[in-house]
Amino acid sequence: MALNSRPNLRQIATELGLSVTTVSRALKDGPEVHPDTIRRVKAAADAAGYVPNLHGRALRTGLTRTLTAILPMETRDYLSDIAKLPLIEGMTLAAREGGYSLSVYSTTPEEDPQENLARLIQIGGADGIVITRMVSDDPRIPYLLERGIPFIAFGRTSTAFDYAFVDVDNEGIAFDATRMLLDRGCRRIALQLLTREDQYSAARLVGYTKAMNTAGQPIDPQMIGHEDFTMEASEGWISRLLDMPDPPTGLVCANELGLLGALGATRRKRLVVGRDFHIVVRDNTHMCRYLSVPLIAHVVDMVGIGRSLVQGLIRQIEEPNAPRMQRVVEGKVQQIAKI
Amino acid sequence: MALNSRPNLRQIATELGLSVTTVSRALKDGPEVHPDTIRRVKAAADAAGYVPNLHGRALRTGLTRTLTAILPMETRDYLSDIAKLPLIEGMTLAAREGGYSLSVYSTTPEEDPQENLARLIQIGGADGIVITRMVSDDPRIPYLLERGIPFIAFGRTSTAFDYAFVDVDNEGIAFDATRMLLDRGCRRIALQLLTREDQYSAARLVGYTKAMNTAGQPIDPQMIGHEDFTMEASEGWISRLLDMPDPPTGLVCANELGLLGALGATRRKRLVVGRDFHIVVRDNTHMCRYLSVPLIAHVVDMVGIGRSLVQGLIRQIEEPNAPRMQRVVEGKVQQIAKI
DNA sequence: TTTGAAAATCGTAACGTTACGATTGCGAGA
């Protein structure tokens, strides 16, 4: 119905007695078109409700003005994914500002990321791609570079390739977090790392180590947990640490499961969080505040990161020779007031 | 590079000494093509890594095999959005199963939903649309119906239009929730409703009223809060209720902010949740379990709803004359064990 | 008035696909 009667360039052209070419050029302010003509064309296009057909344009130019963000969903625990929502928001905003539309392609962690990528590109669905959840020595980077496909990564990898990325300053955050605990008088500090996030873990370990060194505190490997913690595993791990003869009095969590494990373990030991035991947790935008314990949180501006990612990607698409965005975003570590 | 040398139908056709037409038909198992030819063509296409070009096809057929879900993001409180993640997961899975790809279009609540819709469709970006966060008498429904655009809604509205939807049985859930509280001995039960979710609120109020009636309990309008609660507002509201001469001993929350407000208010009153005061909360998949209070939660299978939405939409696209999906999904109300 | 160059506009082809009608090849029946 109304769908079929969608105006195209030819209709506007015949209506105005112009050629399709001129109309096309007028609509993008082509310098070869007379200013008056441009005005006439634009008025007619507006009146007719003309919107350029994505597929006609894409077929001709090879460009779709669409970006795709590939977001693996953490199906076993959606709460871990909550940081993706502000990320999506930031990406959407920046895409719209740049005249692109953003499509979110959610995958399960089990799928082969390589294969998804290949399909996505071949099908001609996007001008550029945002990839996330980088692993060290990520195979997607050489894959995309080889093919000359514009992309930007959320997270660095240990490879030497020159590619665009935005990353969180995990080392700095871990340093600040550890320092904060040291300043509160903690000497023995536990550090929770996830094997599934090895490249982040490495950075965090560096920050932690530096902070401990500046305070002259030795690093005890027993204080460093490095596995894919469930909540139960976190609780077990911290309980064991608290049973040691010289237990920790502070913890730097990797995620909210670590926090909840710590809350369980300290409750059983009748330790008061904020007095006997201090916890630094990743900010989950809201959840931390819901718990009635004083916590220290590190906050990262995820909306800003989303924006940066898309801005960097658009720049790379539109100016392929410009230097690639390589941005490290700092976080803030701060006390959260209890409710 | 490799992007440009992407194989197309013509390349495969010349390679095999066939016409483009025959290759095209062979690839979709056209009955007019000789079985041997089909085999040959498919082998060659596989070998060449052929993937049909989305835009060429879309331009010719008007179909993109892409679905778009429009998800307003709750920028002031991402935690409210967490239910969207399993929804996205379910939609993605069902889309992939049906041979479609799903694009998530996130909007801010302030934007004009109508305008977004129009652009989205005109641009030719999708074969069908999932709309969410319905308001009563939602203008998008006649808009889409008029234009013959396939869509499905997450949520019913009060209109008499015949359109596809999947909805949660809010009335049933509210009934079960209220009954559960009555069974625990609550007589005065507070009900939290959100003005921003009027169409859900109405259903909940009906369920609540029915349950109270079956127990012979009068409905006290003072027990029904109806505004867009922040956490602070929730806490204030419940505190005031608890200050009344005949305070409530149970609460049916609209969202987790209500829960947190109730936790704050009861703590100040030194009431023990689970003994002096009972709370029914929407399941947030994980968060409820993190709180060390016994709660009652109603759970809804969001992944399943996502699947249903997309399945219903695909059916409508592919069989326009089939009856439209109109599905009401029941929830379960259950006690959550404390950690 | 003529000329030349610049300004404005036009026509055609192509992107990759599919729909549709035309064409070829082949075997069976007359």
Place this chain on the structure above:
DNA sequence: TCTCGCAATCGTAACGTTACGATTTTCAAA
């Protein structure tokens, strides 16, 4: 041998856009 019918394949056009070269118009200078 001829013809009919069917199976298999082909050629052309079209979807809406843009790039590119060709063409027309305009206007100032000679």
